[in-house]
Amino acid sequence: MTTAATPAVRKTSTRLADGRELIYFDDTEPYVSGAATRRLDDPRPLPDRFAPVHDEHGDPQPVTGPELRRDPLTGEWIAIAAHRMNRTFLPPADANPLAPARPGATYQDGEIPAEDYDVVVFENRFPSLLAVPGLTEGPSDRDGEPLWTVRPAAGRCEVVCFSADPTQSLRTVGPRRMRTIVEAWADRTAALGALPGIEEVFVFENRGKEIGVTLHHPHGQIYAFPYVTPRTARMLEQARAHTARTGRLLGRDVLDAELRHGARVVLESEHWVAYVPFAARWPVEVHLAPRRDVPDLPALDDDERADLAVTYLALLDRLDRFFEDDGTSIPLPYISGWHQAPVGEGRDVSRLHLEAFSVLRAPNKLKYLAGVESGAGAWISDTTPEKIAARLKELA
Amino acid sequence: MTTAATPAVRKTSTRLADGRELIYFDDTEPYVSGAATRRLDDPRPLPDRFAPVHDEHGDPQPVTGPELRRDPLTGEWIAIAAHRMNRTFLPPADANPLAPARPGATYQDGEIPAEDYDVVVFENRFPSLLAVPGLTEGPSDRDGEPLWTVRPAAGRCEVVCFSADPTQSLRTVGPRRMRTIVEAWADRTAALGALPGIEEVFVFENRGKEIGVTLHHPHGQIYAFPYVTPRTARMLEQARAHTARTGRLLGRDVLDAELRHGARVVLESEHWVAYVPFAARWPVEVHLAPRRDVPDLPALDDDERADLAVTYLALLDRLDRFFEDDGTSIPLPYISGWHQAPVGEGRDVSRLHLEAFSVLRAPNKLKYLAGVESGAGAWISDTTPEKIAARLKELA
Structure with missing residues (x-):
């Protein structure tokens, strides 16, 4: 699917091997992520995120997503994101998962199956909010207690890579690339807001190890919440x-x-x-x-x-x-x-x-x-x- | 002033040289902080907290306390505690201001003018909330803007020392001393709640350098807020x-x-x-x-x-x-x-x-x-x- 969000930016949506959506926002011709010599598909051996997990006896267990619990003291929703997911693939510790794939790479060490990109957005591999197919029910009582209300944390968490160059920061990408990022933010806000059950879209950036950022590749995040924060x-x-x-x-x-x-x-x-x-x-x-x-x-x-x-x-x-x-x-x-x-x-x-x-x-x-x-x-x-x-x- | 909060605990209230209240809660006879050989007064050269500050021309400036500003976006009060105060006395960097005074000390390096204590509570020298005499007016508009509401942050911040021994932690003080601390907490909650304008008393402890605690002497704090948090x-x-x-x-x-x-x-x-x-x-x-x-x-x-x-x-x-x-x-x-x-x-x-x-x-x-x-x-x-x-x- 390719649409022109603005004359200058080409949007290309694709899917990673485990079903996650990945969207390129290209602003410079030849559009790097779509060039014929680059691969848009994702040949990594990633299992389907929603395939059943097997327990120690080899029996399939249903995949559960994160859940929201209502704090009875404050009325606020708390996301409990310790859910069981297929997590067999992890990049090596020294890999930068947000870097473009190296030429000839087997795509084992990164999230992005293209050898270059301008701006790319994709669903977080380890999301705090996730709409698991089939888990669409609304709030219910846990353990028969009316004070203990739960519901699926059926939202979406996306990562926005600001540049293919890991040595840049958002400040240094330049106004043209920044313009593309604004385009991506607006596009994602509209697209995520149109998903069923989404109540708020929060576009943000955490920058610096002092606030716990361990990945220095320039990137931001987008959370689509199924509730008003x-x-x-x-x-x-x-x-x-x-x-x-x-x-x-x-x-x-x-x-x-x-x-x-x-x-x-x-x-x-x-x-x-x-x-x-x-x-x-x-x-x-x-x-x-x-x-x-x-x-x-x-x-x-x-x-x-x-x-x-x-x-x-x-x-x-x-x-x-x-x-x-x-x-x-x-x-x-x-x-x-x-x-x-x-x-x-x-x-x-x-x-x-x-x-x-x-x-x-x-x-x-x-x-x-x-x-x-x-x-x-x-x-x-x-x-x-x-x-x-x-x-x-x-x-x- | 001495009152028996319970038969086992003797409460003794005194004032530090700069006017701050300090209260001993003694649980073991002979009551250490009141023993005849120990001093209850505070001979340090601390200026009155509320004496006028002089500017670079030697002109006296009124002392201002912390203020509360109402965040127009959320309705919440934010304490702006960058107020000008007399801060001439600072203990040396290697001193423990919560330790008991050493025998013969000139009380330059600590807050507590007694050579031993069981539990002691005193007003924080650098409070975020402070009732400055004469500043009792209620909310008003700043700069004529009705969205910018200010009022004095007229509360009180107290420090609770759990033990005279800096190597202890609250966990190690033992049930008898812990009982005294409970007594002090209850006493301070009642006393601070009875002060004019106080809406909530919050008794708490921060423990560990991971949350920014720089003073390892076992202690907690009490904030008396002029608003509901x-x-x-x-x-x-x-x-x-x-x-x-x-x-x-x-x-x-x-x-x-x-x-x-x-x-x-x-x-x-x-x-x-x-x-x-x-x-x-x-x-x-x-x-x-x-x-x-x-x-x-x-x-x-x-x-x-x-x-x-x-x-x-x-x-x-x-x-x-x-x-x-x-x-x-x-x-x-x-x-x-x-x-x-x-x-x-x-x-x-x-x-x-x-x-x-x-x-x-x-x-x-x-x-x-x-x-x-x-x-x-x-x-x-x-x-x-x-x-x-x-x-x-x-x-x-």
Whole structure:
């Protein structure tokens, strides 16, 4: 299947040997992943993910997927992802599973069955959320207890490779490739949101060993949740109350207030504004919002996408240099995620924005989420949003 | 001021040189902290915490405390604790500020002006929450923006030293000292809850360098919040809905369901039950609840307190050994916090319980709170509550 998401980007969808979907987003002719000399199929000896697992007696056991359990104390869904799956294939420890396949490779050591690519998205081999065929039932009681509600964690987890070059980072891919990544994000948001049961699509990147990233190949992730996540639920609640009270969009009023005040606005382009929010909770935190009211990435027009590609790279460049005066040569570890309108509710009160933040308080000094944050959900910031903003402005 | 909280414990309240309160809880005669040869006053040259700070021109500047900012996107209060305070005195880097004062010491290197103590509680020198005299006003708009609500973070942060011996841990203090600590916890909960404006008292311990603890002297903390914390607010919401629906207490029904099922109950005593909750979110997690419905620690009777002292140490012992078969000699790092009824609301639907959990998935392997948890508030567990419970039972 090949469709032209935009004139510049060719989308090619294929399947890996175990049934997972893999999608190339090519932006440069000759389209590398589709070139005749490269293979699009996946000849690895990967078993079907959903084939029965055999127990020690050789008896087939049904494959179970991850499940969601409702925490009776908070009402939140917790994904229990210790499910049994076919996991016979593992790349060698020193292999980079996100690298393109080497010429002549038997594809034993990587996920991507092409010798080059521009941007590629594929289903995570070890997903926390997974729609297992046949497991489509809704919530039910476990062990006959009405307080113990379970349901299949029937979502989808995708990996987005930003570049075939493992030495790059998202910041260094350049605006053209970034534009393709924006295209891929928007495409996946729309496609995943159209899957049955999906309630929210969360596009994000974890960067840096300080937050547990072990794979340094530049990549991000996308989670398609079968429920509205707690942070989005809180934001929806506030957005609904604000609209009911004022008739206006909360995200719009937040952006307008930051623009009016100006002191925390760190970057402005024709279509985008980056600002440190009034009540930033992380040692480094910045939000990026479009000037136009849109619910999600697919709603961005061509000009906004092109501008985003340039503006986001400029923002990442400043984040990378946040602690450079302190003698660190390590780019800032960060988490960056797009907050989009949920799929099936609250779209009229939601407004797209990105939140990028770091757990680093200083070079080699982490903010730990200890008792107060992890136990009580209460946040203490050791800095001020104004200081974070002043630093990010200084790096212009 | 000396009161007998129980026949066995003598409470002595004093003030440090900078005005902070310090309270000894002595359980062994002769009461060490009050012995005639030891000093109860604090002769250190600590400036008054609330004296004006002078700027570079020598002009006095008003002391400001930490502030709370309301996050307009979520409605949650964020404490901004980058306030200017008198911080002229700092102990030397190699000093242990929680150790008893050495004989003849000038009290330059520690917080506690006594040469020995059993249990001592004092106000944190660098508090995230602080009631600054004169700053008692309520919420107001910052910069004329109605979305930017601020108020003083007028709470209190206390440190609880579990032992004068820096080589101990809470697990090793013994049931008699643990009983004194329970007394101190209950005393402080009642005393802090009675302060003006306090809405919730959170008693907790962070243990282990893996969660950022740099001070190895055995100690815990108590935060008195001027607001109901987000996790408590969620639990209240669920508890109220459950009571409205069933007429029963949510905490009671959760405990009864765990007892009925039994598979995740790891420890039972006459008055207490420890269980891994149905929807545990951490790699190691266990809750401890009293058999009798009580809202908070002060409501525990003598028998329940005495039993708690023994039972909690038994639970900590199992936590410490959680990964011992994996060849680690490091006791489990953990966070342990008491969830008590808020001070001014929901006391009729709240039920006391402790939540202890660890971020360690395996020796030297942390669970990082990355994009999904930190960005979306969505939790993924890589294990099952049943596996955690099986391990904790095996350690009996």
